[in-house]
Each structure stands twice: as structure tokens, then as C-alpha cells.
Amino acid sequence: MTRILWINPVGTDEFDGPIRGYLIKHAAPGTEVDVVSFERGPHHLEYSVYEALVAADILRTVRRAEEQGYDAAVIGCFYDPFLYEARELSGMVVTAPAESSMALAMSLGTSFSIVVGRTKWVPQMRENVQRYGMSERLVSFESVDMGVLEFQREPRETEKRIVQAARRAVEKGAEVIILGCTIEFGFYRQVQEEVGVPVVDAVLAPFKHAEFLAEVRKRTGISHSRKGRFEPSPESEWLEWGIRV
Amino acid sequence: MTRILWINPVGTDEFDGPIRGYLIKHAAPGTEVDVVSFERGPHHLEYSVYEALVAADILRTVRRAEEQGYDAAVIGCFYDPFLYEARELSGMVVTAPAESSMALAMSLGTSFSIVVGRTKWVPQMRENVQRYGMSERLVSFESVDMGVLEFQREPRETEKRIVQAARRAVEKGAEVIILGCTIEFGFYRQVQEEVGVPVVDAVLAPFKHAEFLAEVRKRTGISHSRKGRFEPSPESEWLEWGIRV
Amino acid sequence: MTRILWINPVGTDEFDGPIRGYLIKHAAPGTEVDVVSFERGPHHLEYSVYEALVAADILRTVRRAEEQGYDAAVIGCFYDPFLYEARELSGMVVTAPAESSMALAMSLGTSFSIVVGRTKWVPQMRENVQRYGMSERLVSFESVDMGVLEFQREPRETEKRIVQAARRAVEKGAEVIILGCTIEFGFYRQVQEEVGVPVVDAVLAPFKHAEFLAEVRKRTGISHSRKGRFEPSPESEWLEWGIRV
Amino acid sequence: MTRILWINPVGTDEFDGPIRGYLIKHAAPGTEVDVVSFERGPHHLEYSVYEALVAADILRTVRRAEEQGYDAAVIGCFYDPFLYEARELSGMVVTAPAESSMALAMSLGTSFSIVVGRTKWVPQMRENVQRYGMSERLVSFESVDMGVLEFQREPRETEKRIVQAARRAVEKGAEVIILGCTIEFGFYRQVQEEVGVPVVDAVLAPFKHAEFLAEVRKRTGISHSRKGRFEPSPESEWLEWGIRV
Amino acid sequence: MTRILWINPVGTDEFDGPIRGYLIKHAAPGTEVDVVSFERGPHHLEYSVYEALVAADILRTVRRAEEQGYDAAVIGCFYDPFLYEARELSGMVVTAPAESSMALAMSLGTSFSIVVGRTKWVPQMRENVQRYGMSERLVSFESVDMGVLEFQREPRETEKRIVQAARRAVEKGAEVIILGCTIEFGFYRQVQEEVGVPVVDAVLAPFKHAEFLAEVRKRTGISHSRKGRFEPSPESEWLEWGIRV
Amino acid sequence: MTRILWINPVGTDEFDGPIRGYLIKHAAPGTEVDVVSFERGPHHLEYSVYEALVAADILRTVRRAEEQGYDAAVIGCFYDPFLYEARELSGMVVTAPAESSMALAMSLGTSFSIVVGRTKWVPQMRENVQRYGMSERLVSFESVDMGVLEFQREPRETEKRIVQAARRAVEKGAEVIILGCTIEFGFYRQVQEEVGVPVVDAVLAPFKHAEFLAEVRKRTGISHSRKGRFEPSPESEWLEWGIRV
Known part of the structure; x- marks a missing residue:
């Protein structure tokens, strides 16, 4: 059995239920899923x-997950906030949407476009690319000019705009489309059908990737570098300075 | 069930048995493996x-595998010969060691070195990187100055040299080691123990990656782009010109 | 005297005659030209x-050319198929259109665009760039949306579209235009006149480049590296394994 | 008058006094300096x-500084932690050592090396470069193999090792040396004299850069982009969600 | 006191007066400015x-400036002509518009566009970028399709076109606008107001940068590398060959 | 007949004779060579x-050469001084050692090293690369630690050091060696024999390249872009301002 914790790194549990259902539906046999968000x-x-304001909450949640015996945690935001910090903190598998989506897209085609909500997101995501x-x-x-919180509230409009954005991208030569926000979940199948190229869902990509890395680890003993x-960081310093997450 | 065909793209079956055993040992439940080489x-x-001389054989084998209902094929050479051609030819999952190893290494650390047999291999592998x-x-x-056919014949010497090469790489800052030849299989665990960073095995990486991509496809319908x-290529041209693989 | 073999790496001799005439017209004094295609x-x-399907034919033809005393061979396809393999195989000068066109364009301006037949060609050519x-x-x-076999059959339409494509490129800042297919031969002069920047012909570039490299070799003894x-590859292995081209 | 707040983003005030004295000594006429650290x-x-653990403290301190009328804040760690976040948060000038040192080095030479404490720092700093x-x-x-807290405690040893590291760098072609830690402050003059190339001090660079950006702003009205x-982020969301720094 | 010499590297003194007035208006207290052009x-x-034709004049002027005790010289053309040569020649601070504008833009945003007069300028400026x-x-x-000598003669038209060009750039994601010609001086404030992102003036940027580098030098002793x-070059060679500037 | 002017852009005619003899020995039939230097x-x-000091002399010489009916000029210094300026000035073929050597090396191997006289040369040559x-x-x-004027005066020492430098380069993976100074002429054959990879001579490369570009131009009408x-520049401005070269 593989236990995966999906972290919605936000102060609302609005998406916890829907994402949990979505993950369960796409899980491999033997995968068990929990979803948490912050108070x-x-x-x-x-x-x-x-992001900076939830830094400590993300790290705390990752550490708790490891203590509770999870095999993997997913940091559920396409900026991949504190992904490397989490891997520094923990020996457990940790994934995040942008890294996992691009790792997957690498084998699906030789080029991709990312559909974002607002142009504001672009410079930071470009740094990750x-x-x-x-x-x-x-x-x-390609921007659809919608905020994160609008995607699921107006699903028809969202889908329509994602299809348009994806078409613009394909026109420019994109062989793969990546949906650049976890809350764009659930649209990929329809978009894929409409535009005729693979569409990577930012929830499924890091989730299946977490399953994969956990499976690799279990079967081969290969896990992320600790050099x-x-x-x-040395535990002794944590004690000396009285810090904790 | 997931059926994977491992292709040793060479005119000897010397490694078919050992690799088959190796794959079975590391397979996920429900994965079935076959190994072939060329006449x-x-x-x-x-x-x-x-490589050029086995081009047609690789493509023919991939096409046959698809016709026979395999879910995935692995082209078992670290040059990834004709990987993109195989994906142009076939809708089936196809993986190869270099791409899969680097996709995996991407989540294991932020830098890596590749342990090759001879310096001759470097320029072509650099193109793939x-x-x-x-x-x-x-x-x-990092070169161990051994040919492909020597790796398994002198395993002690091979292991010793790989450990030395890996140590040089870690000294230079590599956080992950990739073994740059499928026939370096079986050494990664020991090397990992000796040098203290993750070591990616060039047989296991594309094999587990193939399982992963087949799982993603089965569960989500996402597979490689056909744009x-x-x-x-259009079947009509194949008919008109009398070509086939 | 310099003997050059132009290889049309396809299973039709439709272009052999026209290209031979074209080459002869542009040859330096003392250059002798032959043109071959495959059965x-x-x-x-x-x-x-x-491409993969003609791999063996290309290499075989290059080796025969060397045995027959040619000074140079040109692989006549803008994907430069198996150019590096041919140089690994043979000590003779071997050129191909993309490499030669870009080497030439390097001295003609500081930027260039490539006019292709279809957008399908772009990702692979981008890898070569x-x-x-x-x-x-x-x-x-810039795509003219025509297949290879249409270029010479509808020369007026071809020329019109190439001029349009070249104009779009110049508008974007291209100082040089490269015609990205050998079968676009013969149009460069007219296009050049229309758009006012140098236009590199994908037949003449590798042909004159082959003359140049053969001249350099003859006069100075400098030829491509064998390290x-x-x-x-060692001939002993060819014998041992019974392989040949 | 220009008021600058230097932030030592750590839970010790050990360096506050020495750095304050150091800054005062190098300030332009009319610059007033304060130094803070965290509780x-x-x-x-x-x-x-x-870093992640001090994210909120850094942002809170920047915001307070702006409210208190400072012209600029310096985030005093060579990882430049949350520099971009601080600029998103605040309209005030904010600088940090790595960005300022490289901006300065850009006009001092055409190449540089960074002297770090430990090799652990390298991958993250490379991301910033x-x-x-x-x-x-x-x-x-170039690593001196010392931790941050050792630099000022063993100044002779520190200086000796920095000189050695800088010499190795110059040998490799570095025209400028950047000291890659704020706590390496005070050594640059001596090192410069020993190795004969400019040595950028990671405290002075962002401090003088902050003066410069504040002067540019005062005199021309140019300050960092808010697009x-x-x-x-909109204040309305802060209110709605009850968040603050 | 800091003495700065602004060099208009052209054979007309048309802009000397206006630029001198402009610099004085934006100078820090204690900065003294002179402006020269060539005969x-x-x-x-x-x-x-x-540019090549004024090479010797630029170097001669820089050397004279150093002999006359200036602290810094600014080479007033956005191509940064002979900036590196001037730093090889002289130990004095030397700046130029492109380098200084980009060094400044680096802290103002994460992306920028350059507004040029003609597309002819683009390839050379791209080399500098x-x-x-x-x-x-x-x-x-972004080109405004005007020559250098037209900018100040038709200021309304110039401003209108710069605003349009800047808007196109912002639309494409530019967070900062750089005016890519010194003779575009004086427009930045209005453009900034119109388009809502920082606009870097190609006169003020190298001038304030020169003040900054002179201040850094005075206060810390750090100046450009002489390795x-x-x-x-050795003075002995100048003597031996009878060359001088 | 093809007339080529070799420019030694220096104030000594010490090398004019030897280089003229060297070129004649390697010229194609029908090539006529002259060599000039400056007063x-x-x-x-x-x-x-x-370099800056000879800017005007180089351009003047190129313009005279064009007026006198030369087909091509070669600027004989590996920094390629004012190569692009010469192409802006003149419609004639102009080549220079670095560009020509790299264009040639592109077809001789997939990697190269440059043997320089002093490490001082490296940063500027890196910019050209x-x-x-x-x-x-x-x-x-790879530096041989000799000045330009020493190469031909101590030929044995020069050759010995070039061989050593070339060996270091081959050890690091260089498939081709480029001699990074025209005054290293005449050594390539012996070095090639010693180290076993092609060695590009910085005199022969731009000379044969000039022949090639002149031949391409004569036979096809393709010459460098004037966009x-x-x-x-417009002749009217030259007249108006009374400038000339």
C-alpha cells in the first residue's frame, strides 16, 4: 500500500473534498489518499x-506526514512552493505540479505551452521552467484571464477559455498542453478531445508522479539525494536554537 | 495487467536472460515482461x-510489439536510438534509458553525472542531454574505460571502477549518479551504498518509467502527442511506395 | 579534379536528372558530379x-563512394540524415544541407529564417539548429504548407509562397533566408531579387561546401576528426559479427 | 537624508552591532542606518x-520599515531570501547581497567567482546566478569549508582561506571575486590587496546599491515595477482572509 | 566632490548644452558635470x-579626462562603443548607457523591452544584451521608426511613438522599458506615467551609475579589474611603437 | 581569377612576406594574393x-581593396577586429580568422579548443565564440604563455608548447584544435601529426574561406546581407558631415 498526502497549501478547505474524490478516481490499486489544507x-x-506566508505551514505538514508514515506528499500549487525545502527537510517522496508536469511532458512531446489564469503568474512560472x-x-x-477561485465556479466558461488558449498554443507549435494551476483540475479530458494533443492535468501529474517515485523507492531503494x-540541516541546531516546524 | 517489451537492440541474446530476470525482480505487481534481441x-x-544499422530492426520490433498488444516497449540502449522515430511510428508507450534516467534524476537532485564506458560515448550523449x-x-x-561487453564479464572490476568514477563526480558536485549504459545494470545498489548519493540504473529507470507512462495512460487517457x-506518416504512402518495417 | 557524389536519399530517381544538371551549372572548374538515389x-x-528506413542505404552509398574514389559525398536532405554517422564511417568529405547552409549563413548575416514545407518539419529541424x-x-x-513532392510540380505556386514566407521572415528581422528543403532548389535567385536579402539554396550550399572542404583537404591535409x-568502429568487430553496409 | 534598514534575517543579534558600525563607516553623507535581527x-x-522559517519575519520587517518611513531595506543574506516577495509586498527600495554583488561585478570585470563557506551552498546560489x-x-x-558562524570567530583563519580560494579563482580566470556570505564582511580589502583583483563585499554591495537605488528614485522617480x-496583492484579500504580516 | 565627464561621441555639439542641463538637474549634491563632443x-x-570612425576620439577623450582628474566618464551612445576598451585603457570609472540601463533594470523588474529608433539597431544591441x-x-x-537626429526635433511625435512602443512591450510582458538611445532623453517621465511601468532613461542611467561607481570606489576602494x-597594455610598447591616443 | 587581399592590421610589415609566401603555397589555381600592413x-x-587604434586603417584598407577590384579581403587577426563593420562598409567578401576557423571546425568535429598565446586574450575571444x-x-x-611576436622567433619552442597545449585539449575531449593567432601559422601540420586530430591554421582558414565565399558569389550571386x-550607411551622410575612411 502507498499512502499519499495531498496538501492544498491554502487557508480554505473548499477544494479538499473535490480533489480527494478526483484523486481516488485516478489512483492505482493500493494507493490511499488524504487531502489537507490549512486552518x-x-x-x-x-x-x-x-506563498511566503504559508512556508512554515507547508513544511510543518510535510514533516507531520513523514512522522505519520505517509510514503509521499504532494504540494498542491503550480508554483511548486517550497518543494526543494521540503526535500531538504524530509526523506519522504515530495512532488509538486510544475516539476511533475514538465517531467511527464518531456516524454509526451518535444514542446509544450502552459495555460495560466493570469499574466501575473508568468514571470514566476518562467523561473521554474x-x-x-x-x-x-x-x-x-497562454492566459485565460481568470483567477484561481473562479475556475471551478464557472466551469463552462473555464473550459471554453482553456480550449481557446490551448488552440492558440497548438497554432504556435505546442505539442503538449500543461494546465498551469491545480484548480484547473477536471478539464483536461474535454480539452484534449477538442484540441487533439495531450493535456496534462496539474493535479494528476504530481499525484501519479508521487505514486511512481514511491514505487521506485520501494522496489529499488532509490530516493532523493541527501547531499x-x-x-x-542538523537536528542539533534545531534543538540549540529552539526552532521547529 | 501491463505488458512491457524490453528490446536489446543488438545481434546477440547474451543479455536477454539476465535482463529479464532483473526486470521481473523489480516489476510492479501486474507487470509482465518479455525481452528480445535481434537475429x-x-x-x-x-x-x-x-545504431544506424539496427534502425529498421528497432522500428520493426516496436511495430510488432504494438500489434501484439504490448502496453509499452523499452529501447534498451543509453543512446536512446530511434526513440523519437518509434514514437512517430507507434501510439504505444516507448521509453529509453537516457530520457527516463534524466526525467527521474530531475526529482532526485538538482545535478547529476553520467558514468560512461568510454570517452567515445560522450559527444553523442551530450547531444541527448x-x-x-x-x-x-x-x-x-566520468569514464570507466571499459567497453559494453566487459561490464558483466568482470563485475568486480566494473563495480570498483564505477565507484571510483561516481566518487569523482560527487567530488565535483553531482547530487545524483546515472549509470550511462544498460549493461551497467545490477551495480547501482552497491555503488549507492559506497558513495552516498542516489544512483540511477539505466535498465530500471526506463522500465519503471514505462510502467508509469502505461499507468498514466490507462488511468487518464494521456499519451504522447501525435502532432x-x-x-x-500516412499509411497511404507506405502502400504506394511499398515500404514496410 | 574533384569528384562529388550527390545522394538523393529516397526511393525515386525523379530528381536525379534535374539536380545533376543544376549542380553541373554551378560547379567550379574541375568538379565532376554524379547523382544517385535508391532502388x-x-x-x-x-x-x-x-529516414530511419534509409539509414543503411545512406551509409552503404557513402562507403561505396569512398571505395570508388569520390572526394566527397552530399546527403541530399535538409534533415541531414546520418551525417555524423557517415563521418564516423568514412574518412571522405561528407556534407549535408542544414549544416552547410548554416555554416554559410554565418558569414552572410547575423540571423536567418528557414522556409519549410510543413510545420511537421519544424521540431526536428530545430534540434539540428x-x-x-x-x-x-x-x-x-516559415511554412509554405506544401509537401516535398509538390515543390517542383507547381513551381509558380511554390515560388509565390516562398516569396511570401521570406517576406514574413524579413519583417521579423531575418537577414538571411535558408530554403529548408533540397527540392526547393532553383528558386533562390528569384526570391532573392524579390525580398532583397541573400537566399541560401539547400542544394547549392552543401555542394559548394563539399567542393570547399575537398579543396581544403587537398591543399592542407585537414579533414574531419577521427577522435x-x-x-x-574497428573493422575487426564488423568481421566478427558479420555485419556490413 | 536616506534611511536604510539592514535586516539580519536570523534569530541572533550577534552581528547587529558590528554590521551597524561597518555600514556607518562606509555610508555616504546623509545616509542613516539601522540594523535589526529577529527575536x-x-x-x-x-x-x-x-530560510523558509524566517519568511514571515522578513516580510513583516520590510513592511514595518516602509511604514516607519525607511527609504530602503536590505535583506542581509547571500541567498537573497524573499527579495522578490519583498518587492511584491512593498514599494520601498529593497536589495539583497547576491543581486547587488552581481550587478556591481558586471561593471568591474567580465567574469567572477563566488567564495562560499560550504559546498552545500552552491546549488542554491547557482540558481540565483x-x-x-x-x-x-x-x-x-570556491569553498573555504567554514560555516557562517565561524567566519568572524576565527578571522585570521578565515582571511587565509579566502585568500587561497580567491587565488584559485583568479587562476581559473576570474576577474572579480565576490564574497558569498554577508558574514564574510570586513575581509575584502586585505584579500583584494593579496590577489590583485577587485573583491566585492557582500555587506557593502547591497548597502551601497540601496543608497544608489534610493538616490535614483528620489532624483528621477524611477522605482521597481508594480506589474x-x-x-x-490586493489589500481586500488580506482583509477578507484575515491575513497579515 | 565627484567630477563626471559626459562624452557625446559625435561630431556635433548640438546636444551638449541640453544634456548638460539635464544632467545637472538630476545630479546628486557634490557632482560636477562637463559635456564634450568631437570636432x-x-x-x-x-x-x-x-562607431569605428570615432574609436580613437573616444579613447583619447577618456584618457584626457583621467589626466584632468575626472572621477568618471560616460560614453554617451547606447551601443556602448569601446566601453571595454576604455576600461582597459583607464583606471577611472567609465560607464555607458546599455550596460548601466540593464544593470539598473535588473533590480526594477524581471524583464524589459528596449525602444529603439530603427530596426537596423537591433542586431548590434542584441549582441550587447x-x-x-x-x-x-x-x-x-520595439522600433519607433525614427532616426537619432529626429527625436528632439519632433518631441511630440517622438513621445507619442515611444508611448505606443512601450505599450506594445508591456502587452508582451515587459515589466520595465529601456529607452535605447541617449537622444531619447527627457521623455521617460511622461512615458512612465502613461504606461504604468518604470522607464529607464539612457542618459540618466549611465550618469547615476557613474556617480554610484565613483562613490563605491571612493568609500571602499573597489574599482574595475586590471586583470x-x-x-x-604596457606603456613601453606605446613608446616603442610611437603610438598614442 | 580571384583576387584576395590579406590585411595584417598592424604597424609592421615583418609578417607580410612570410604570409604572402604561405598563402601562395596554399592557394587554389586562379587565386591571386596580396598582403598589406599599415604604415x-x-x-x-x-x-x-x-585594435581600436587601427579601426580606421582597417576600414580604409577594405574600402580601397574594393575600389581596386579585389574579390575578397581578410582581416588577419584572430580577434576578428571590425569584421562586421567591414561588411557594413563593403559589398565585397570579407573574412577573418575566428569566424572562418569556427565555421570550418563545425564540419571537422563536434567540439574544439583554441590555443592562445596569453590568458589575457581569453575573455575577448570567448565573446566571439x-x-x-x-x-x-x-x-x-589553452595558453602557451607566449606573445604574438615570439611565435615565429622561437619556432621550436612555439611548436613544442602548441603540441603540449593541444594534448591537454584533446585530453579534455576536444576533437579539433584551432590555433588562435594568425602568427601561429605554419605549425598546424606538425601539431596535427603529433596529436592526431585536425588542427586549424588561423591563416589558412580565413584565406580558403575567402576563396570559397568568392566562388559562391561568382557562381550563384549569393553574398552577404545588406539588411x-x-x-x-547612406553616402549622403558621409558627404554632409565630411567624413571618409
């Missing part, structure tokens, strides 16, 4: 200040 | 002319 | 599977 | 988890 | 041949 | 200030 904090992370080495493969960002970028 | 042709692909967008993350190639790079 | 196989190489180090200088690919990427 | 938290930020566009100019990271990456 | 030569440097490491941050060049790119 | 000026161009798009292919610069980077 307080911003309801979306469109601004990087909001560059960080993951995918700048050459990025065709474009260099993910070298853990 | 004739070079016994290794260290030279790119050798660049093609997959991973040039920034590549720390070095752009992987757009299939 | 069977695809009639164009728009798909990379088609990157491989040859010219990504920074590439302004755009690293083009290191030849 | 609790890690005593250094060598691990990125430590890439983010700021300076990868081509980076010659090397795109630094677009501020 | 003969081209009236603008839109063509790189014109790449040289300074800013290619990733460049969104676009590598800026290593000075 | 005064630096005797080598190791410093970029020296990047400008020509060859950064990915550059393995290393964009090489767009010529």
Missing part, C-alpha cells in the same frame, strides 16, 4: 507573498 | 554507425 | 521514420 | 528550510 | 562604421 | 585598445 491563510497563492531545464521546450504561456541541494 | 547485427552500439534540456544540470561525464515531432 | 524506399523523408549552435541566430521557421564523435 | 529563529540560513542572468560570467564557486513579477 | 565625425552612430547576460530577460525590441579583459 | 600603429593587437554561436562546442582555451547588421 488559516490566503485562499489562493497567486502572489508570491502569499528555467530551473527545471525546460526553457527550450516552452512554446508559450547538495537537499542536504538536511 | 543479427552488432553486439553493442558504441558507434553510431552500429542537451536535447532533453538537462545541460545545466549535467556536472560531468508535431511525433505526427505519424 | 526502393520512401519518395521523401518528411517523417523521421522514413541547436545541435549546430545556431539557436540564437534563428529568427523563425570522439567521428571515431571509426 | 527567535535559526542563527544562520545555510539550509533553505531555515542563473536567475540574474550571470551564468555565462560565473567562473567557479508582472512585483505586482502587489 | 568632426558623424553626427550620430546608427551605423557601426561610424547577450554580452551582459540579459538575453533571458529581454522581451522585445583579464581590462588588463592594460 | 604605423601597434605591432600586435593583443590589447583591445590597440559566443557571438558565433559556438559556446556549446568550445572545450577550452540589418550589415545595412550600409
